[in-house]
Amino acid sequence: MSGIEEQIDEAKGFLEKQIPFVPKIGIILGTGLTSLTEKMSIDFTIPYRKIPHFPVSTVETHTGNLVFGSWRAYKVAVLQGRVHYYEGYSLQEVTFPVRVMRKLGVSVLIVTNAAGGLDPDFSLGEIMVITDHINLIGHNPLRGANIEKLGIRFPSMHEPYPRDLIIGVEKAANELGIRLRKGVYVAVPGPSLETAAETRFLRTIGADVVGMSTVPEVIAAVHAGMEVLGLSVIANVNIPESPAPVPIEEVVENVQKAEPLFFNLIERFLLGLEQ
Ligand code: HPA
Numbered sequence: 001m002s003g004i005e006e007q008i009d010e011a012k013g014f015l016e017k018q019i020p021f022v023p024k025i026g027i028i029l030g031t032g033l034t035s036l037t038e039k040m041s042i043d044f045t046i047p048y049r050k051i052p053h054f055p056v057s058t059v060e061t062h063t064g065n066l067v068f069g070s071w072r073a074y075k076v077a078v079l080q081g082r083v084h085y086y087e088g089y090s091l092q093e094v095t096f097p098v099r100v101m102r103k104l105g106v107s108v109l110i111v112t113n114a115a116g117g118l119d120p121d122f123s124l125g126e127i128m129v130i131t132d133h134i135n136l137i138g139h140n141p142l143r144g145a146n147i148e149k150l151g152i153r154f155p156s157m158h159e160p161y162p163r164d165l166i167i168g169v170e171k172a173a174n175e176l177g178i179r180l181r182k183g184v185y186v187a188v189p190g191p192s193l194e195t196a197a198e199t200r201f202l203r204t205i206g207a208d209v210v211g212m213s214t215v216p217e218v219i220a221a222v223h224a225g226m227e228v229l230g231l232s233v234i235a236n237v238n239i240p241e242s243p244a245p246v247p248i249e250e251v252v253e254n255v256q257k258a259e260p261l262f263f264n265l266i267e268r269f270l271l272g273l274e275q
Helices: 003-018 034-039 094-105 164-175 196-204 215-223 248-274
Strands: 025-029 041-047 063-073 074-080 110-118 126-137 180-187 208-211 227-239
Touching: 003 094, 003 110, 003 196, 003 215, 025 034, 025 094, 034 074, 034 248, 063 196, 063 248, 074 094, 094 215, 110 215, 110 248, 126 164, 126 248, 164 180, 164 227, 164 248, 180 215, 180 227, 208 227, 215 227
Parallel strands: 025 074, 025 110, 110 227, 126 180, 180 208
Antiparallel strands: 041 063, 063 074, 110 208, 126 227
């Protein structure tokens, strides 16, 4: 067994002893979205620092708890906050929690983030369902020896975000009267934000939003055989013709404004999944 495999098993063993159920849905809550758990029925909250080998966030806006509970008909495991490549973690470390979730039994992963809009039509606080992604981080979480027990060496990425989940969330948005955007997420390493020239470049290569997370987690999830729904909240809109600063306080504020809408959307999506 490789080192990472043992670590995943240890974390899984530790968590399994505390939770009397198998979670089917996993949720990763990004910047400004961590209080979504307040509206769920919570059974257990475990700080990341107590879980063997779990990476601990160094970013103030990211709470570090793994929350187990119920939402609609489902048992859920919620990662309240994540770690990022820019914090100095390797992508293997960044994706460790996703792999543990898979080992615990999670088969559908809902990944959320705050992102910068590249499509000039996008407005602050709007939600975008991710239809595809571009990895510009410059690394891949699957680099190195493949863990055969987790997945194959060359996993296909032809459809990382299954169509039926995208259709499901579009239906949910329709029922709620929410305008849901659709588009491509490009992941950059950060932590510096984009120059005007970089923003123009990212738009030209086909991205609709930019962020510093999500893609490594999705790659690890697809590798491990999970179905992924990706949702971005538009925290700022980057227009290369009129470059403006992107203060982190504003990012968090804009995302928090969208939180109730976001909660309703996921809840309605889960309702559709039950049927
Ligand atoms: N760029 C990169 N990451 C981000 C942004 C952005 O404009 N907004 C939120 N996360």
